[in-house]
Amino acid sequence: MKKINQFFLCFLFSAGAFAQSDINKTSISIIPQPVSVTEKAGSFKLPENISVYANDANALKQSVDVFSEKITTATGKKITLSKSDGKSTVKFVLNSSNEAQLGNEGYKISVNNNQITVSANTPQGVFYGVQTLFQLFPAEIEGKEIAKNITWEIPNIEITDYPKLAWRGLMFDVSRHFFTKDEVKKYIDNMVRYKYNILHWHLTDDEGWRIEIKGLPKLTEIGAWNVKRTGNFGNFIPTTPDEPRNYGGYYTQEDIKEIVQYAKERFVNIMPEIDVPGHSLAAIASYPELSCTADAVNYKVRSGEQIMDWSHGAPPLALVDNSLCPASEKVYAFLDTVITQVAALFPFEYIHMGGDEAAHNFWEKDEKIKQLMKQEGLKTIPQVQAYFEKRVEQIVVSKGKKFMGWDEILEGGVTPSASVMSWRGMKHGIKASNEKHNVVMSPTDFAYFDYMQGDEATEPKIYASLRLNKVYQFEPVPAEANANYILGGQANLWTEQVYNFRQVEYMTWPRGFAMSESLWSPSAKKNWNNFISRTEDHFKRLELAEIKYSPAMYxxxxxxxxxxxxxxxxxxxxxxxxxxxxxxxxxxxxxxxxxxxxxxxxxxxxxxxxxxxxxxxxxxxxxxxxxxxxxxxxxxx
The missing domain is CATH 2.60.40 (Immunoglobulin-like)
Structure with missing residues (x-):
C-alpha cells in the first residue's frame, strides 16, 4: 500500500463502524474501481472561499451545479464562479482535442496542493469525474447539513478512468407497486453516484399500467389500479367485488417528460418497457377486446393473487388469459397507438417490448390462433409469438426506434435487427451475440435484485437468493460470446415483494456497487476483499446520504x-x-x-x-x- 498523509489515515479509521476493516485497506475507496489511480505526496485542502472554473460554462453547467450544491451543503463554504482557470480552486475542462483513450464517458482527475482539475472529452465524462471526486472527500460530503469538525482534505492524486461497457443499467419495476415521480428521480440520483447510465423502466404488467396514453383513457382509469394487499405477493386471497380498487397510480405524459429531462441532465437514458404479449392483464382488464378469450370481459387488474401455474415449468400455465391476442388486428392498432406516443416521449433509441413468460395454453385452444397459424403457415405456438414479435418490431421501427425484448423472443425466430436482453442465464445472450444480435446481459443468477440477498429469516421470502459475492463475480462478456454484439449489462429490480421505496434502496445497495464494478471497471482489477473494504466505507456514505442498504454481507x-x-x-x-x-x-x-x-x-x-x-x-x-x-x-x- 502506498504511503498516505497523516490526515487521510486518520479519516479512514474514524469514518464510522463500517470503515474499520483491515481487509486489503487502501487509502482510496472509489466505486466502481477506476482504471488507474496514482497517489502522490501532499494533499489538497478546501479553502473557505472556493472558486470554480469551467471552460464551457453552458456545457458543464450540470457538473458545476452538482458540485457546488454538495460542497455548499456539507461544508458551508462559499463557492464563486471564476473566469480564470489559473487562479481557480477547481477546474472543469472539456478537452480541446479528443483523447481517444477516454472516449465519451471517461475522465481524468488531477489533484495537487493548490488545485483540483477534472477533464474529459464530453460533459458526461466531466460529470462522472465529479462523482469520483466526491468519493475522495471525507464521507461527510454526503450529509444533508453542514458537518462539524471535519478537515476537508483529499490526497494529491492522478486518476484516469473510462468504462468497460457502454450499457450499464438498472431496471426499476413500477408496475407491481407504483412509485412516485420523486421516488423515480431519487432512484436516478442514486444510480449516477455509481456511474449507471441506463434506467430500464418497467411501466406495464399484470398489476398496473403506469403510463398515460392519450385516446386510451381506460388504461389509466382502470389499468392503473388494484386492491391493496400486503404480505406474501402471489398467494393473496382473490379479491371480491366490494373491495376498493384504489391502490396504484400512473405517470401523466407531463410527468414522463419531466423525469426524462431530469435523467438527461444526469446523463441517464431511460428505456421504457411495454411488456407484451404476456404480462398484459392490466391492459386486457381495461380493453377486453385485446384478448383472444371471451371471458376477458370479467377480468380485473391483478392484486397479487395467483394467476399462473409454474408447477410444470416454463412456459407457465395461465389461470387467466393475461396475453394479448396475436390473431387480432385490434391488438396491432392498439400497440401502434401506444408505441407512437411512447416513442415521442422517450428520446432513447430503444423501446423494450417484453416478450417473456407468455403462456401457451389459451392460445393452443383458440380458434382464431388456429386460423392464424393456417393462414401464415405457422407450425408451433413459439412461431405464433414470433409472428407477433415481428409485427411489433415493425411498429417500433416505423417510429424510428430499435426493438428489444427478453430472450424468449429468440424461440420462434426473430429478425436480424432485433436486440435481446438475456435473463434466463448467459446462454441465450451468447447465442444471440453469435447470431449478430445486439445483447444486454442480465442473467437471473447474477443480476436479479429482487432475489433474497441474505438468509431467508431476514428477507422477504422469494424463491431464490443472490448474495453480494455472486453479483461481484458477474462477467457480462463471456469468452464464448461475440463481444462486438454485447452492449453491456444490467441488474433488474422486480418489485412484487417490494412495497416501499426504502425497500427499493435496501434491495439495490450494496449489490448495485458490485454490478457497477462488473460493468465499469477492468476485469483484471476486480478483487473481492478490496471491494468489501471499499463497500464498508461506502456504507458510511449511504448512511449520511439517508439511503438504505442491506447489511446482509455480515x-x-x-x-x-x-x-x-x-x-x-x-x-x-x-x-x-x-x-x-x-x-x-x-x-x-x-x-x-x-x-x-x-x-x-x-x-x-x-x-x-x-x-x-x-x-x-x-x-x-x-x-x-x-x-x-x-x-x-x-x-x-
Whole structure:
C-alpha cells in the first residue's frame, strides 16, 4: 500500500463502524474501481472561499451545479464562479482535442496542493469525474447539513478512468407497486453516484399500467389500479367485488417528460418497457377486446393473487388469459397507438417490448390462433409469438426506434435487427451475440435484485437468493460470446415483494456497487476483499446520504443437512473475511461471550431455536438471526 498523509489515515479509521476493516485497506475507496489511480505526496485542502472554473460554462453547467450544491451543503463554504482557470480552486475542462483513450464517458482527475482539475472529452465524462471526486472527500460530503469538525482534505492524486461497457443499467419495476415521480428521480440520483447510465423502466404488467396514453383513457382509469394487499405477493386471497380498487397510480405524459429531462441532465437514458404479449392483464382488464378469450370481459387488474401455474415449468400455465391476442388486428392498432406516443416521449433509441413468460395454453385452444397459424403457415405456438414479435418490431421501427425484448423472443425466430436482453442465464445472450444480435446481459443468477440477498429469516421470502459475492463475480462478456454484439449489462429490480421505496434502496445497495464494478471497471482489477473494504466505507456514505442498504454481507450463509442418525447438522459460512460467529440453542440472545462457531453444529435433541450473531472483534456487525428448529428441518434437501 502506498504511503498516505497523516490526515487521510486518520479519516479512514474514524469514518464510522463500517470503515474499520483491515481487509486489503487502501487509502482510496472509489466505486466502481477506476482504471488507474496514482497517489502522490501532499494533499489538497478546501479553502473557505472556493472558486470554480469551467471552460464551457453552458456545457458543464450540470457538473458545476452538482458540485457546488454538495460542497455548499456539507461544508458551508462559499463557492464563486471564476473566469480564470489559473487562479481557480477547481477546474472543469472539456478537452480541446479528443483523447481517444477516454472516449465519451471517461475522465481524468488531477489533484495537487493548490488545485483540483477534472477533464474529459464530453460533459458526461466531466460529470462522472465529479462523482469520483466526491468519493475522495471525507464521507461527510454526503450529509444533508453542514458537518462539524471535519478537515476537508483529499490526497494529491492522478486518476484516469473510462468504462468497460457502454450499457450499464438498472431496471426499476413500477408496475407491481407504483412509485412516485420523486421516488423515480431519487432512484436516478442514486444510480449516477455509481456511474449507471441506463434506467430500464418497467411501466406495464399484470398489476398496473403506469403510463398515460392519450385516446386510451381506460388504461389509466382502470389499468392503473388494484386492491391493496400486503404480505406474501402471489398467494393473496382473490379479491371480491366490494373491495376498493384504489391502490396504484400512473405517470401523466407531463410527468414522463419531466423525469426524462431530469435523467438527461444526469446523463441517464431511460428505456421504457411495454411488456407484451404476456404480462398484459392490466391492459386486457381495461380493453377486453385485446384478448383472444371471451371471458376477458370479467377480468380485473391483478392484486397479487395467483394467476399462473409454474408447477410444470416454463412456459407457465395461465389461470387467466393475461396475453394479448396475436390473431387480432385490434391488438396491432392498439400497440401502434401506444408505441407512437411512447416513442415521442422517450428520446432513447430503444423501446423494450417484453416478450417473456407468455403462456401457451389459451392460445393452443383458440380458434382464431388456429386460423392464424393456417393462414401464415405457422407450425408451433413459439412461431405464433414470433409472428407477433415481428409485427411489433415493425411498429417500433416505423417510429424510428430499435426493438428489444427478453430472450424468449429468440424461440420462434426473430429478425436480424432485433436486440435481446438475456435473463434466463448467459446462454441465450451468447447465442444471440453469435447470431449478430445486439445483447444486454442480465442473467437471473447474477443480476436479479429482487432475489433474497441474505438468509431467508431476514428477507422477504422469494424463491431464490443472490448474495453480494455472486453479483461481484458477474462477467457480462463471456469468452464464448461475440463481444462486438454485447452492449453491456444490467441488474433488474422486480418489485412484487417490494412495497416501499426504502425497500427499493435496501434491495439495490450494496449489490448495485458490485454490478457497477462488473460493468465499469477492468476485469483484471476486480478483487473481492478490496471491494468489501471499499463497500464498508461506502456504507458510511449511504448512511449520511439517508439511503438504505442491506447489511446482509455480515450475516452468515446457513445450510442444513441431516446425518445418518437423522440429526440436523448446521453449517455457518461467512460471506466476507474477518468475522466471528456466535450462536445459541438455549432461547437466549448470543453475544461475543457465547460459544464461538468453529465447526458444523449438531442441533440438540430438544432445542427449538437457533440464534446467530456476527462480530468483528468486539463490535456487532450482523443482525441477530433467529430460526426455529422446525424451519431448519425444512431446509434439508
Amino acid at each position: 450475516d452468515p450463509i446457513i445450510t442444513v443437512k441431516s446425518n445418518a442418525n437423522k440429526e440436523l447438522i448446521v453449517t455457518l459460512t461467512p460471506e466476507i473475511e474477518g468475522l466471528d460467529l456466535y450462536y445459541s440453542f438455549d432461547n437466549s440472545g448470543p453475544d461475543n461471550f457465547y460459544p464461538k462457531y468453529t465447526a458444523e453444529l449438531t442441533v440438540p435433541k430438544d432445542a427449538n431455536m437457533l440464534r446467530v450473531i456476527t462480530y468483528k472483534g468486539k463490535k456487532v456487525m450482523g443482525r441477530m438471526i433467529s430460526i426455529p428448529v422446525i424451519d431448519l428441518a425444512k431446509r434439508v434437501k
